[in-house]
Every structure is written in structure tokens, then in C-alpha cells.
Amino acid sequence: MIRDERLPSGELQRIDEAVRGNWHTGDDVDFEEAVAYHESLPREKQFARVLETADRPLLQPRAGVPCLDDQIDLLRHLEQDGLADLLPTTIDSYTRDNEYGKAKQGLEDARESGDDTLNGFPAVNHGVSGCRELIEALDRPIEVRHGTPDARLLAAVTFAGGFQSFEGGPISYNIPYTKEGSLEQTIKHWQYVDRLAGAYTERGVRINREPFGPLTGTLVPPCIAIAVMLVEGLLAATQGVRSLTLGYGQVGNVVQDVAALRALRELGEEFLPDEVTVTTVFHEWMGGFPPDEARANGVIGLGAATAAIARPDKVITKSPQEFQGVPTKEANAAGLRTTRQLIDMLIEQDITIDGIGEEQELIERATRSLMDAVYEHGDGDVARGVVRAFESGALDVPFAPSDSAAGDVLPARDDDGRVRIFAFSDLAVSDETKEIHEARLDDRARSEDRDRSFAMVADDVDAISDGKLIGRPTGGETDAD
Amino acid sequence: MIRDERLPSGELQRIDEAVRGNWHTGDDVDFEEAVAYHESLPREKQFARVLETADRPLLQPRAGVPCLDDQIDLLRHLEQDGLADLLPTTIDSYTRDNEYGKAKQGLEDARESGDDTLNGFPAVNHGVSGCRELIEALDRPIEVRHGTPDARLLAAVTFAGGFQSFEGGPISYNIPYTKEGSLEQTIKHWQYVDRLAGAYTERGVRINREPFGPLTGTLVPPCIAIAVMLVEGLLAATQGVRSLTLGYGQVGNVVQDVAALRALRELGEEFLPDEVTVTTVFHEWMGGFPPDEARANGVIGLGAATAAIARPDKVITKSPQEFQGVPTKEANAAGLRTTRQLIDMLIEQDITIDGIGEEQELIERATRSLMDAVYEHGDGDVARGVVRAFESGALDVPFAPSDSAAGDVLPARDDDGRVRIFAFSDLAVSDETKEIHEARLDDRARSEDRDRSFAMVADDVDAISDGKLIGRPTGGETDAD
Amino acid sequence: MAQTVILGVIGSDAHVVGITILEQTMEAAGFDVVNLGVQSSQQEFASAAAEHDAEAVLVSSLYGHAEQDCQGFHETLRDAGTDAVTYIGGNLAVGQNDFEATRERFRRLGFDRVFDSETDPQEAIAALRQDLGHRNAETKERVSA
Amino acid sequence: MAQTVILGVIGSDAHVVGITILEQTMEAAGFDVVNLGVQSSQQEFASAAAEHDAEAVLVSSLYGHAEQDCQGFHETLRDAGTDAVTYIGGNLAVGQNDFEATRERFRRLGFDRVFDSETDPQEAIAALRQDLGHRNAETKERVSA
Numbered sequence A, B: 001m002i003r004d005e006r007l008p009s010g011e012l013q014r015i016d017e018a019v020r021g022n023w024h025t026g027d028d029v030d031f032e033e034a035v036a037y038h039e040s041l042p043r044e045k046q047f048a049r050v051l052e053t054a055d056r057p058l059l060q061p062r063a064g065v066p067c068l069d070d071q072i073d074l075l076r077h078l079e080q081d082g083l084a085d086l087l088p089t090t091i092d093s094y095t096r097d098n099e100y101g102k103a104k105q106g107l108e109d110a111r112e113s114g115d116d117t118l119n120g121f122p123a124v125n126h127g128v129s130g131c132r133e134l135i136e137a138l139d140r141p142i143e144v145r146h147g148t149p150d151a152r153l154l155a156a157v158t159f160a161g162g163f164q165s166f167e168g169g170p171i172s173y174n175i176p177y178t179k180e181g182s183l184e185q186t187i188k189h190w191q192y193v194d195r196l197a198g199a200y201t202e203r204g205v206r207i208n209r210e211p212f213g214p215l216t217g218t219l220v221p222p223c224i225a226i227a228v229m230l231v232e233g234l235l236a237a238t239q240g241v242r243s244l245t246l247g248y249g250q251v252g253n254v255v256q257d258v259a260a261l262r263a264l265r266e267l268g269e270e271f272l273p274d275e276v277t278v279t280t281v282f283h284e285w286m287g288g289f290p291p292d293e294a295r296a297n298g299v300i301g302l303g304a305a306t307a308a309i310a311r312p313d314k315v316i317t318k319s320p321q322e323f324q325g326v327p328t329k330e331a332n333a334a335g336l337r338t339t340r341q342l343i344d345m346l347i348e349q350d351i352t353i354d355g356i357g358e359e360q361e362l363i364e365r366a367t368r369s370l371m372d373a374v375y376e377h378g379d380g381d382v383a384r385g386v387v388r389a390f391e392s393g394a395l396d397v398p399f400a401p402s403d404s405a406a407g408d409v410l411p412a413r414d415d416d417g418r419v420r421i422f423a424f425s426d427l428a429v430s431d432e433t434k435e436i437h438e439a440r441l442d443d444r445a446r447s448e449d450r451d452r453s454f455a456m457v458a459d460d461v462d463a464i465s466d467g468k469l470i471g472r473p474t475g476g477e478t479d480a481d
Numbered sequence C, D: 001m002a003q004t005v006i007l008g009v010i011g012s013d014a015h016v017v018g019i020t021i022l023e024q025t026m027e028a029a030g031f032d033v034v035n036l037g038v039q040s041s042q043q044e045f046a047s048a049a050a051e052h053d054a055e056a057v058l059v060s061s062l063y064g065h066a067e068q069d070c071q072g073f074h075e076t077l078r079d080a081g082t083d084a085v086t087y088i089g090g091n092l093a094v095g096q097n098d099f100e101a102t103r104e105r106f107r108r109l110g111f112d113r114v115f116d117s118e119t120d121p122q123e124a125i126a127a128l129r130q131d132l133g134h135r136n137a138e139t140k141e142r143v144s145a
């Protein structure tokens, strides 16, 4: 069974060759030549350096379109009109499924019709030289953002193509993103990705890796998100990754969000080896958005305000068109500027909110329980432990579409809007933690004069898109007919 | 000289007749008939009742166009698409100058050309029946918002026309709005307006009065704004006003804004007679806006977040087009919805920020000094006192265009972004207060490595429109050439 | 007897929250729901519909590739011998499209009804009641004829 | 000798912050500024320009009535016997207008330059330097001719 051990270099090479054979653009990957290419890049394009030396939260949007020229235009717009500090390249869904043939078809259709027939940039199809053209055309560092369970070829091509940051991880890009992929298998695949990043790192090219913190984006309790971040961070560190950005998706309660980001940073520092530089990224609300740009700006505003108080190293912004579909470049830049204005107006203010310490304490305690369970399930090995913990339900993610997770844990907001756990199922947290969560949810049930039930969960899922934080039953409407 | 005494009823009648003779629509004003008309209005249009019984901050935009039909369409849009709780009718500048002839011309031009040749609704020209048509066409209560130093005819016509709320006051609609009007004269004019409101109130028609808190909208130190609110509140109460909404314009520092709103409410309760119901209104940032709708949404977002924490009774919203000119109705509604989303997401959260008590204490102390000075200057009479305090500079407003104010006080932000007083001139605050302000500004000067100077003031005036709260010197740019 | 409805997310789309809510609401409304989950193929929809003799097939798609994923969908259903009513809903096109055009495209692909992502689950239930009631009535007519 | 500039807000407009900043910046740049303040009439501008033999008259308007307020402005100046360069700036139309059209309108009213509300005071100073330098040169030519 899988172990959290560094891939031996022979093994790396063997996989490397096999993977590169999956699509013809893999042939152009040459590690030595790629290291030299990275060395030729100017300092402003060194992702890890730019991020780790920043003295304020850097802003980064999401963005990807099929054709290279369009992607250059799009990113240039976000750089110039959005003043993005860091740029993204979001990969299309076919590439995420390793369906390079379908992606090729989509790309050809896009080139002919001018329509965006793919929901992202098929980097493998564009190959090493296409990626480099992109890197060279822009002034800021660019990250690969995707959702690919088996991202080996994507990593090989994009690292050789000059990208120095790569989102995802074996859990965070499996559990929320796919139904059938086995967790053990994805960990193996990501050991390769991380080892490859480690190999570059050893040659002085620090590839930044960013586990995807928001998971399903839908009311994920902070302890679960942070535990997954720690596990993925540990797995990556084992493979030689030295620049790690741990992520967290806004839940919308300011105290809980600030507490969670602090817990993430502190536990990250504590759990990860000293030689790893840990940074944090805060994602503006990742759940369902209101179907109205004005209201969406309110959601974005709350995210920005939270970021200004919590001061993560990086913020991933949303656009006011999030609800509708992939945003226009103007809307994407607008989301950046709204966020920028709010952060810049707030960041110099000393805002100390009560109760963050207690909430952080609560989050850390539950996270430690989950981490203990992972280690126990793996007899001290975090790779084996995480697979088994997901199998047993000791670790679980709400709304997980994956067969590898029980998906039995259900979250709901308490009376203050903090995300609590409504159904624990087999989640490995202490009875004390459970009692606290239950007590808070009981408070809410009382103040709404209804029982704790799935209706609360469903109401909370819709709440923000309906204009509120907490899904309270509304006087007039009823769900019954 | 002027005294803070209730106008005798004979005097009220005498002025009333004189005022109504100023423009022919005054002839249609009949107090008894008007009281009956107000009594016929449904409960949802009773402004004071709706505001005073609300259990959450009510939202109100600003809006006024010349023609009646257009004004109805505009307000209906703000009611339906903006979900405004309270509606406004903003009056044009000619009416504010009592130039009803010019307003008539503008209105005729507007009707012919379809262009908005006036910057607001000329309510006097529309007359009692025009106002009533407006009141009847909408579902929410509507307030007259203007900026008229001599608003006697406007009040007579609009009260008879069914409006139950009237913004402004003798100081707040003089000092920021006009150059030559004498303060004594405006107080006399507003004694009439307030007495008329009082006369309706005695007949069971509670007219809500709202002194204009933001004054010049530009870095007004809270103690000054609050002192003016208390003075205007006292003057109105003397004339029989029983529903008073005291205002305050956001300065952008969350702690200071929350502290100021609390100080406003508490001092309001303390200074005003028990029979007056005091409510508060928070104005989203009233100074220069960024020339970019996305950034403007950030400014609006910060205002909304502050409102959710401070919980005033009412919030006056801005639109993302504030910089450019009078907003389209869509942009106006968008500002409402962005604000609504943010407030509704935050309002149920328990957010207690450190240091609000101390800041409130500081504001209250300075406000009390100013009020003491007013009473002293008037030998116990607030009307006389305020005129003389402005004459001597004991009371002053920064950037006041009026000859009645010294306009020598200059504000600047401290290192945390709170508005402090940079030049006190003759402002009647204690040495202790001065030392605190100076010390805070010295901290900022030190951290910017420059002297306290007018450059700081100028930089702060532009800061928010340039994307920051504090006007720090920027490395690259210099003001010298 | 409760009416059986097949529900799933087509293609390689993994957005599961919408169908989770739909499943719960439809079950509460008395339907038998067979939830195929995310990333379901055309064949899986067709087999399930045939196997359960389903009266409706509800396809969800959020990620923007619905049109490609649904090419030939109704043939696949027909080949499996099912003539269930078909609905599709979610975020059906990449980008900021005009929904009416999108609706038209999916109608032409053979879907009986097309829903946008603002759809309340209750609307889908109301539509099902109408469409399935109608089919039952038709069946009865045919029987009595 | 420092060049004299008349500055003020026209009509019944009371927006004072812009001219306060303009005044300070122009004085720092070495101009003699006569600030008429807000709510200044055409006649006040004209008299001040004549009295101070001003080389430029800078009109500010924020509140949206500039066009009405400036009808006949240049005649009033001429009648007072001044041929100063005239600038106008601020928020020159009610509502969300296209600035190019607005600029054209005020050019036609006779203003030498028209500035929008995004104008940095330094731009106005640069323009003054150019225009007044030029006029001085012209004057010299006329004298030497």
C-alpha cells in the first residue's frame, strides 16, 4: 500500500517517461533544458519569491480560455485593468479528465468558431512552447489552476513550459472533483507531481505548490479544510516541495474566517518541516453566488473586508458574474478592483475583533483530532492514514461527489452564522467538540423555532445566493405545496 | 437677536402667508386640508412610524429628476429593483436657491427636450397636487432631500403635498451649501420649517426631521458633525418636532465610524428632550469617489460593512456612478442591493471590535466641549450660541464655503486612518483633546517621514478616490515638478 | 404508485450540490428518485431509465460543457427503449450567454424542458406534475380507447 | 512676475473642495491666485479678471448646471475688457454623459480648454504654462512688430 516516502529518482524517471508518452506534446519536455529556461526568467516572474516576499495580500483571479492569443489578451487585461499581482491559467475540463483528444477537438472548434467551446486553457495541447509564449507575454508570475486528479502530464508540460506554481493535491483535487478516482491512486499521481516540483526546487527553481483549500466550496467546516491542507502539505514536503501555499475558502462569518486563517497558518508552521516556507491563500466565497451582479459585489466586498482583517498572503478573487458562468474579462477585472479598493482602505486599520482566539482554539482542537486520526489510521504514515481515514469516515468532506469519501458529514450554520457540523457520522472529533457544535446548532434551532434537520442545511446552501448568510425559514414562503 | 424659542402661532401664520406668496403654488397650501390628507395615507407611508419601528437598518438612496412621470418611474425602480425601504426626492439646485422662475424654465426645457436639465425635482413648481401624485404612486414613505438654506416654501408645499420627512437644518444646509447666507437668518427660516413640522405633529401627523450630518462630506471630524446635529436637534425640538433622525457621514475608519454613531445616538438621547424620538442615519462615504465603478463598489462595501456593525436606524446608500454624475436608476438600485447583501450577510454576526469605547469617549469629550462653548456663547441659548460660536471659530466646519464659518479647521487622518484635527484654529476643544489629536498626527508624520502639513490634508482628500484610505506620499510620484 | 425519476450530472461534471438539493426536494414531494450522482455517462442515464421504467430523466450540468455532453443523448435513450420525459437544467453554456438562445439549443437537442440555474426545485416539481400527469392521462385514454 | 489667475465656482454651485486644492497647488507652483470661492457670478469673474489684469480665468463647476451658468460668459468677460485664457473643469453635465460631447459643447461656448473631473491639478498647471507662455510670446511679437 501507498506510503508517504520520497519517490526514488529511478521511479521518478520511469513514471516521467510513461506519462510523457500519453500525448505527443510530452515529447518536448526536457528537464535540464527546462531548468535553464526557468533560470532565464526575470525575478518578477519567480512565483514563490514574489509571493513570499510580499508585504500585503496579493490578488489573483481565476481565468482560462481555449486559445493562446485569447489567453494572453485575457491575462494582459487582468494584469493591466485588474492590477492582478499574480496571474492564473485555469485549465479546461477535458484536460482535467486526461481527455487530450477531446480537448484538441474543442481547441480546434474554438479556433474555427471563435466560441469558447472549452471552459479553460488546454495547456497540454498547447505544449511546452505554447506555455512559454504565455509566460513570456505577461509581466507577472502565472499559476496553473485546474482540478485534475491525475495531473502528471499537465505538471510535466507546464513546469517545462515555465509555470512556477501549481494548484491542487491528491485529496483536494479528487474528493470535490471526481466520482470514481481512488484516493490511493491520486496520491501516487501527486507524489509524482510533487516530486517533480521537488526536483526543480533542488535545482534552484522553487516551484510553489498550492493545495486547494475550499474543497467543495459549500459550507466546509474549517477543521476539515485545514486537516486536508496539512495532509497535502506533508505529502508535498516529503517529495521536496519547499514553497507551500495552504488554502481556505471564506465561509462568510468574519470571526470564523479570521480564526480559520490564523489556525491554518499556525498549524501549517507547526506540522510542516522547517525547511518549507508556508504561505496562506484566502478564496473569496466559493459557494453559490447571488444571480445579480450588484449583490455579488456585496459578497465580494465581505470577502475583501475579511481578507483585510485576516491578512493572508494571497486572495483569490471572484467576479460579479460568478453566478452566471465564466466571467467576461471586464467583470473579472472588476472583481479584482473592488477587492483591491476594500482591502487597501481597510488594511492599515487596526481592527481587533473579540472571540477570534476562542474560535481559533475550537478549530485547532478539532483539526488536531482529525490529524491524530489520520496518523492512527496509517500507523504513523500520513499517506496510508488519509486513505484509510476517508474510508472509515474518520475524515470526510461535506457534499463530496467522490466514492472515496463517505460524504456523510453535513454542515449547518449556527445562530451567529458560523459553520458547524450538523451530522458528524464517523468524523474523528472529540465528544467535547461534538457537544459544542450541537449546542450552537440547538441555539439556532431554538431561535428559529424548528428542529435541526436537513432543511436547515438546504436553506444554508441557498442562503447567500438568496441574499442572507443564514438560511432562516421565511415567514411567508413554505417549502410545502 | 435670535433666540431658541418656539415661534408664537401668530408669527407662524404671518410667515406662512408671506412665504406662500413667493410662488403661485403656495396658494394651494391649506393646513387643515393637508392634515386630513395625511390622515388618509396608509400606515406604510407614515415615515416616522416606519423608521422608528424598524428592527434593522432601513436603506434609502438619493434620487431626483425634473419631471413628475420620470420621478415616479425612478422611485418605482428603486422600490422594486433596489428594494429601498424609504424613498427620497432630491430637489434641484434652482429650487434650493429659491429661484422658482429658473426652475420653471428648467422644468419646461426638460419636458420638451427629454433631457435632465435640472439636477433634481422642483417640488415647489410641481406644487401640492404634483407632490401628492408622487406620494400616491409609490408604496414606501418618501423624504424631501435638498440642501436649501431657506426651505420655507419647499416645506410648506411638500408637507401639504404629503411628504412626512424633511432633511436639513439651519447649519447643515447653510455652512456646506452656500456662501453668503447668514446663519442667524437661516436659523430663523428653519424655526419656521420646524414649527410647521411641529404644528403637524401636534395634529397627530408626526413629521420626521433629519439634520444633514455629513456637512461638507470631506473628512469632517465626528465631534464637529455631532455637535451640529445636537444643536439642530435642540432647535427643532423647541419648535415641536418629535421625530428626529440625526446623521453622520462615514469617514472610512471602521472603529471611528462605529464609535461616532454610538456617540451620536447616546448624546442625542442625552441632549434632546425625552418626548423626542431619536433615530440615527449613516451616510455611505460622502467625499470624492473613485472614477471607476468597480472601485466605487469597494467603497460602498466598506460603508455597508460599517453599517452592519454600527446598526444605525437608516443608511443612505451611494451608487457606483457617484464619481461621474447623477447615477442611472439601475446604478442607483445596484448601490442599494450591494449594500443590502453585505448588511444582510453581516448583521446577524456578533462582531465586537476593540477600542470603540475609547474612541467614543474621545469623540464625546470633544463634542461636549463644543456644546459647552455653544451654550456659553449664547448665555445658555443654543440659537444665539451657535451663531456666535461660528463667528468666533469656537465651532467650525472644514472646507466650509460659507462666510458664516471660519473654515479654518483642517482635518487629516492619523496612522490608523481616523480623522483627526490638524489645524484647530479657534475650535473650542480642550488642550487635552488637542494633544491627543496632535500626538496621533505626529505618529503618522513620523511613519511617513514628513512634516505635518497641508500636503497631508490634500493627499487625504484625494486618497479614497485614488484607492486608499490614507493619503500616504507615494515613492515614485512627487507633487513638485 | 410513486413516479420514478432518474437524476444525475452528465459528462465529467462534478458539481453535486444542485442534484443533492433536487434529490431531497423531489423525494420530499413523493417521487422515487434514482440519483446517479455526478459524472454520469449517457449510457448510465439510459440504462437506469430502462431498468427502473422511469417516467422522467433529469439531467444536470453546471460546468459549461452540456452541449457537447448531450449530443445524441435522446438517441441513446431511445435505443435503451425508454421514452421518458427529459429535462435539463443548470449552467448550460460557457460564459455569459443569453438564456433564451441556450434554451432553444437544448430544445432542439430533444429536451422537453430546459431550466436555468435560477430554477427553484419546486418549479421542476410543478413541471413534472404537469407533464407526468398529462402522460398518465394519455396512457389512460389509450387504454380506454 | 507671477502670473495672475482668477479661480472660482460659478452659478449657485457650492462644491468648494476642488478649488481649495486647485488654489493651493497653483500657488505652490508660483501663480498669483485670486480665489472668488463658490457661488460666483459671471460678473464677479469678469470684474476680478479686469481688476487684476488676469491672464487666465479658471471656472469650476461640479453640480451639473454648468452649461446654463456659462451662457454668455465670454461676452461678459469681453464687456469687462479682459481677454484672459479661459478654462472650465469639474463635473460639467448632469448624469452619466460622454465627456467628449461635453467638451465640445463648452468649447463652443468659448472656453479655451475643458477639463473633466479626473483632472489632476498638475495638468491644469502644465496647460497654463503652455498657454500663458505662448500668449506672452505673442504679446512680445506684437510689441516688437
Ligand code: B12
Binding pocket: A062, A090, A093, A096, A119, A146, A147, A176, A177, A214, A215, A216, A217, A218, A286, A287, A288, A289, A290, A321, A322, A323, A324, A325, A326, A327, A399, A400, A401, A461, A462, C012, C013, C014, C015, C016, C017, C018, C019, C021, C022, C058, C059, C060, C061, C062, C063, C064, C065, C087, C088, C089, C090, C091, C092, C093, C094, C095, C115, C116, C117, C118, C119, C120, C121, C124
Ligand atoms: C461550488 C462550485 C464549484 C465546486 C463544486 C463542488 C462540487 N463537487 O459540487 C468546485 C469548487 C469543486 C467547482 C469546480 C468547478 N467549477 Co464550479 N462552481 C461552483 C459554484 C460557485 C456553485 C455551484 C453550486 O453548488 N450552487 C448551489 C446549487 C444549490 O445550485 P446549482 O448547482 O445551480 O443547482 C440548482 C439549479 O441550477 C437547478 N438545477 C441544476 N441542475 C438542474 C437540472 C434540472 C433538470 C433542473 C430542473 C434544475 C437543475 O436546481 C438546483 C437546486 O436549486 C458555481 C457558480 C454559482 N452558481 O454561483 C460554479 C460554476 C458552476 N463552476 C464553474 C466551473 C467552470 C467549474 C470548473 C470547470 C473550473 C473551475 N472554475 O474551477 C470546475 C469543474 C470541475 C468539474 N469536473 O466539474 C462555472 C461554470 C461555467 C459555465 N457554465 O459557464 C461556474 C458557473 C463558475 C463560474 N462563473 O465560472 N465548482
Ligand code: B12
Binding pocket: B062, B090, B093, B096, B119, B146, B147, B176, B177, B214, B215, B216, B217, B218, B286, B287, B288, B289, B290, B321, B322, B323, B324, B325, B326, B327, B399, B400, B401, B461, B462, D012, D013, D014, D015, D016, D017, D018, D019, D021, D022, D058, D059, D060, D061, D062, D063, D064, D065, D087, D088, D089, D090, D091, D092, D093, D094, D095, D096, D115, D116, D117, D118, D119, D120, D121, D124
Ligand atoms: C463632496 C460632495 C458634495 C458636498 C460638497 C461640500 C462642499 N461645499 O464642497 C455636499 C454634500 C454639500 C454636496 C452637495 C451637492 N452635490 Co455634491 N458631491 C460631492 C462629491 C461626493 C465629491 C466632490 C469633491 O469634493 N471631490 C473632491 C475634489 C478634490 O475633486 P473635484 O471637486 O472633482 O475637483 C477636482 C477636479 O474636478 C478638477 N477640477 C474641478 N474644477 C476644475 C476647474 C478647472 C478649470 C480645472 C482645470 C480642474 C477642475 O480639479 C479638482 C482638484 O483635483 C461629488 C462626487 C464625486 N466626485 O465623488 C458629488 C457631486 C459633484 N455632487 C453632485 C450633486 C448633484 C450635488 C447637489 C446638487 C445635490 C446633492 N446630490 O446633494 C448638492 C449641490 C449643492 C450646491 N449648491 O452646490 C453631483 C453632480 C452631478 C452632475 N454633475 O451630474 C455629484 C457628481 C454626485 C453625484 N454623482 O450625483 N456634494
